[in-house]
Amino acid sequence: MVGIDIEKINRFEHWTKEGYARIFTDEEISYAMQFENYLERFCGFFCVKEAFIKAIDDDSIVYKEIEVLHTDTGKPYIKRTEYINELLKEKHKSTIDISISHCKEYAVAIVIIE
Numbered sequence: 574m575v576g577i578d579i580e581k582i583n584r585f586e587h588w589t590k591e592g593y594a595r596i597f598t599d600e601e602i603s604y605a606m607q608f609e610n611y612l613e614r615f616c617g618f619f620c621v622k623e624a625f626i627k628a629i630d631d632d633s634i635v636y637k638e639i640e641v642l643h644t645d646t647g648k649p650y651i652k653r654t655e656y657i658n659e660l661l662k663e664k665h666k667s668t669i670d671i672s673i674s675h676c677k678e679y680a681v682a683i684v685i686i687e
Contacts, residue, residue, distance in 0.1 A: 574666065574686040576627030578620040579679055585612045585619070596622070596636045604643065613680055617641075617649075617673040620682035624671070625651060628684045629660055641671070649673050651684075661686070 593602055597618060605614035622639045626632055640652040651657060651669050661667060670685045 574628045576624035578623035579681040613675040616680035624684040
């Protein structure tokens, strides 16, 4: 199962703190805000969430239920919560691989669920 999403970064320029809080977890917000180009991070996280929804083929998912974290080496991953594990179990899948990339104008993410 594969999902991909691409978004324009400037889409997030005028979001308020409340807007970010509706879509992103506290951990995601904290991580993104460490960077000068934090909008690229938010856009990338959003792309992961959209790509996951496409890959899992379930549009009833709440965005905040999909949390993007990073390993010590910086590799992004989706946190394996009870909710995420249940979705995978329903689809008879067990692994999630993701990749995020961004430039000044766009961010893109791919999610592969096997």
